[in-house]
Amino acid sequence: MIRLTYRVEAPGDVERVAAKIASDQSTGTFVALPGETPELKARVAARVVAIRPLAPVGTPSFGDPHGQEPARPRTFNRADVDIDFPLDAVGTDLAALMTIAIGGTYSIQQLTGVRVVDMVLPPAFADAHPGPQFGTPGSLRLTGVEGRPIIGTIVKPALGLRPAESAAMVRELVEAEVDFIKDDEKLMSPAYSSLAERVRAIMPIVLDHEQKTGKKVMYAFNISSADPEQMLRDHDIVADAGGNAAVIAIQSVGFGGLSFLRKRSRLVIHAHRAGWDLLTRHPGLGLGFKVYQQFWRLLGVDQFQINGIGAKYWEPDGSFVSSFADVTTPIFSPRDTALPVVCSGQWGGQAPETYERTGRTLDLMYLCGGGVVSHPGGPAAGVRAVRQAWEAAVAGVPLARHAEDHPELAQSLAKFGGPSGDA
Known part of the structure; x- marks a missing residue:
């Protein structure tokens, strides 16, 4: 299992956004899929394993995407979210890891901020990559x-x-x-x-x-x-x-x-x-x-x-x-x-x-x-x-x-x- 910790920021329910990250970055998309069976999800779907709330902030990290000031002050909720990605879904290729676990996360509309703050990899990565020579x-x-x-x-x-x-x-x-x-x-x-x-x-x-x-x-x-x-x-x-x-x-x-x-x-x-x-x-x-x-x-x-x-x-x-x-x-x-x-x-x-x-x-x-x-x-x-x-x-x-x-x-x-x- 590959574990990524995201510092998630959103105007709404952080738990719902965390679930969307796990879904979007593994098996899901914007509608239910005929092939997204329980068996498939059990094998390759990412899942949220922990949510640790943090103090909210008053300004969105991404800023207003449309260049407009918010009509009124808002609160943006934050949490550190652990999401596990099955190794079967990602493999040990580092480009795949960057694309699946990190890259697409930033395009999720409901987020007003996201930062990847930790990553724990399984031993298979040690066998797949040479590491330092000296x-x-x-x-x-x-x-x-x-x-x-x-x-x-x-x-x-x-x-x-x-x-x-x-x-x-x-x-x-x-x-x-x-x-x-x-x-x-x-x-x-x-x-x-x-x-x-x-x-x-x-x-x-x-x-x-x-x-x-x-x-x-x-x-x-x-x-x-x-x-x-x-x-x-x-x-x-x-x-x-x-x-x-x-x-x-x-x-x-x-x-x-x-x-x-x-x-x-x-x-x-x-x-x-x-x-x-x-x-x-x-x-x-x-x-x-x-x-x-x-x-x-x-x-x-x-x-x-x-x-x-x-x-x-x-x-x-x-x-x-x-x-x-x-x-x-x-x-x-x-x-x-x-x-x-x-x-x-x-x-x-x-x-x-x-x-x-x-x-x-x-x-x-x-x-x-x-x-x-x-x-x-x-x-x-x-x-x-x-x-x-x-x-x-x-x-x-x-x-x-x-x-x-x-x-x-x-x-x-x-x-x-x-x-x-x-x-």
Whole structure:
């Protein structure tokens, strides 16, 4: 049985609307059907198994569909509704699951709001999908990191740098002993910086440093493409050059694209969720991350970007903390968890709160873009400052005190000014 939890909002009887969701998304339609026998319903019909009322609201989440103001104030009832879908009716295909259990729900006329907030899948899904190939253990092993977070950064500016300019920055970061570097999600393969040219410029620096020091910095090249075969060709360019990671804009490449790649991949898949905000930003509509991330983990992402404390975007800290728990909680077993990537405006100042609110764990990637490359002392000093911030966080030492004999951290505190610094 597949269980979906919907946060339902309607001007009338929520129980009746819940029953309509179950009917419309399985065997029913707008009239009784001759073939809709009791036997068929018992085998494949979805059914409502629980309704938990919530406080009503005075404004419909969908708004007035006809662009007219309501004639008088109204109350819109809400509840969390659990609906079970028989596995026989859906199967283990994730496109079918999205279509049947989630997609059509939003078109039901009686709803003024609906949000999918939870999903519990049967073990058959574990057998049907590969899950992460590397996950947290593989990411730590490949970066050679123990006893601290993986410290990462992003080549900035996001767009405009030519391969030689990107390589110059990479050289400085590699020599500063950063653990991970990535292309920005917006940089794919433009004429001024094709993927093949970036790989030729950057990988010799990574491999030369590995030969000298034994440490191989993980560089994730952006190979996202709407064409799965092109994505695979780009994957091979990276892997054949000695690379070990790729950035995938999962929302843009889709389920099919990621599935095609994962089954053939030799690279760590670093998931960027650009576009997810379209599905979730309104609290009464869309998908909760707890549901969304299960699809992508089953399909095989190894590292998952989830924003961070004091993020520069809209997401509140509580949402980040929940997302951290989501990607690190097994769906079926520990091997299907993904490495949480803490990002979005991070620079080190958020390290103490991140450490405390995520359960004092060090199994994460701490990814800083401007928080590293915009450091007053340069990117190498930025890397050292972030490491110093995490040393202080784990030791329970206030950042200002630790900065007294760590000049790079002191410069960060002066530059970014506090946990909400826009980096």
